[in-house]
Amino acid sequence: MRTKKQALLLVGSPGKENSTSASLGTFLIEKLQDHGFKTDVLFIYKSIRQDDSKRALLGKVRQADVVVIAFPLYVDSLPYLVVKSLEIIAKDRKEKIPKTEQSLLCIVNNGFPEASQNDTAIAICHRFAAETGFKWAGGLALGGGGAIGDKPLSGIKSRARNVIKSLEITANSLNSRVPLPQEAITLMARPIVPKWLYLLIATIGWKKTAKKFNTHKNLYDRPFLS
Amino acid sequence: MKASILDGLGKGDIAMNNIHKMIIHELMEIEWKVESFILHDMKITHCLGCFECWMKTPGICRFDDAGRKIAKSFIQSDLVIFLTPVTFGGYSSELKKALDRIICLDLPFFKRYNGEVHHKMRYKKYPGFMVAGILPEADPESERIFKTLVERNALNFFPPAHVSGFIYRYQSQEEIQKTINTLLGVTETITSITN
Numbered sequence: 001m002r003t004k005k006q007a008l009l010l011v012g013s014p015g016k017e018n019s020t021s022a023s024l025g026t027f028l029i030e031k032l033q034d035h036g037f038k039t040d041v042l043f044i045y046k047s048i049r050q051d052d053s054k055r056a057l058l059g060k061v062r063q064a065d066v067v068v069i070a071f072p073l074y075v076d077s078l079p080y081l082v083v084k085s086l087e088i089i090a091k092d093r094k095e096k097i098p099k100t101e102q103s104l105l106c107i108v109n110n111g112f113p114e115a116s117q118n119d120t121a122i123a124i125c126h127r128f129a130a131e132t133g134f135k136w137a138g139g140l141a142l143g144g145g146g147a148i149g150d151k152p153l154s155g156i157k158s159r160a161r162n163v164i165k166s167l168e169i170t171a172n173s174l175n176s177r178v179p180l181p182q183e184a185i186t187l188m189a190r191p192i193v194p195k196w197l198y199l200l201i202a203t204i205g206w207k208k209t210a211k212k213f214n215t216h217k218n219l220y221d222r223p224f225l226s
Numbered sequence: 227m228k229a230s231i232l233d234g235l236g237k238g239d240i241a242m243n244n245i246h247k248m249i250i251h252e253l254m255e256i257e258w259k260v261e262s263f264i265l266h267d268m269k270i271t272h273c274l275g276c277f278e279c280w281m282k283t284p285g286i287c288r289f290d291d292a293g294r295k296i297a298k299s300f301i302q303s304d305l306v307i308f309l310t311p312v313t314f315g316g317y318s319s320e321l322k323k324a325l326d327r328i329i330c331l332d333l334p335f336f337k338r339y340n341g342e343v344h345h346k347m348r349y350k351k352y353p354g355f356m357v358a359g360i361l362p363e364a365d366p367e368s369e370r371i372f373k374t375l376v377e378r379n380a381l382n383f384f385p386p387a388h389v390s391g392f393i394y395r396y397q398s399q400e401e402i403q404k405t406i407n408t409l410l411g412v413t414e415t416i417t418s419i420t421n
């Protein structure tokens with residue numbers, strides 16, 4: 001008999017242990033640990049590489065009471081890695097859906113400052129849940145994800161206070177199996193820094209990086225014209 | 227005029243193979259050049275999210291593979307056609323792998339459009355889109371999500387015209403042909419804008 005509830009975090013940012021997705025997802029999973037969950041974290045880029053890692057992924061998904069997918073918005077939807085993993089999980093669940101109730105929650109962050117640009121990606125995850133027999137636990141969207149970057153939330157408590165509050169509320173709701181409160185969604189969507197400042201910092205950041213690569217005069221190149 | 231077809235149908239999706247052929251046939255009839263990419267047959271490295279295509283080698287991804295060829299063909303086309311099974315309301319992983327590699331066609335810098343932030347254009351001219359989603363049968367919720375996704379892509383990749391529609395697996399050849407012809411109506415709009 002299994003006593004502890006199990007939560008699985010799938011991180012869908014490509015090839016990076018250090019990402020906004022990992023920071024957000026890890027914080028939530030640690031909160032679930034505090035609630036007594038047994039937890040696991042998998043990085044999708046590793047999990048879909050080989051047959052045995054795919055099998056391990058499917059095994060963990062079958063076992064989980066709660067699955068959290070944290071990923072960046074790529075071209076207005078889920079990154080390739082996340083779509084691929086959902087296809088693999090859906091195929092597995094065609095054969096057999098576990099009898100116990102399993103919840104699915106997603107956390108999406110994007111580069112543009114508006115959290116609402118993640119709505120389509122959340123709708124896709126919701127649809128995936130409906131088609132594969134997960135109970136939909138809701139979707140959180142963070143705009144201007146670069147303001148978190150690869151920093152653990154515990155290290156940027158003041159800047160990330162709304163994000164932290166949102167994830168704490170989310171952990172409570174997952175633990176007590178109630179629908180995600182609107183407050184959690186609203187807090188996560190609140191800009192971390194004002195839009196104008198975010199854009200200014202991002203633009204300065206691009207220019208600085210270009211200077212480092214000595215490409216600052218070539219940033220507007222059109223290599224495919226010829 | 228030139229069209230690129232990004233065929234994101236799965237390996238072994240033979241039933242839908244003919245759609246690709248029908249589209250090529252129609253485009254040849256109106257004397258368009260066609261470049262086809264059968265994505266499941268190609269080795270495409272997935273985007274690593276490193277942004278080197280904006281910073282280190284502006285406009286080009288570090289991986290010199292089919293993903294780079296597709297980005298080049300995309301921007302050199304007048305129309306890009308996406309074929310994909312509607313996958314939870316979105317695109318298939320095959321198609322998504324190729325699309326994640328085209329952000330090099332935009333600039334890293336921002337502009338505001340309709341109250342939202344988007345990227346600035348790297349190129350002066352971008353291709354139109356025609357997006358055909360394949361479904362077993364009509365599915366209003368998936369179709370709504372899919373159409374929204376195409377609209378969102380249109381905000382980020384500046385097509386002069388775009389259209390999306392659905393093909394159902396149970397449909398006859400005639401019905402499929404009719405949908406394709408309707409969708410390809412976008413070529414007329416693009417031709418009239420170009421000339």
Ligand SMILES: Cc1cc2nc3c(=O)[nH]c(=O)nc-3n(C[C@H](O)[C@H](O)[C@H](O)COP(=O)(O)O)c2cc1C
Nearest residue numbers: 013019020021072073074075076110111112145275
């Ligand atoms: C290929 C690619 C496509 C992207 N597409 C979008 C997009 O459509 N909209 C957006 O707001 N940000 C987009 N972004 C930016 C990422 O969502 C943003 O950098 C995010 O904070 C990365 O999160 P991570 O650290 O968890 O990977 C894109 C980034 C990449 C590399």
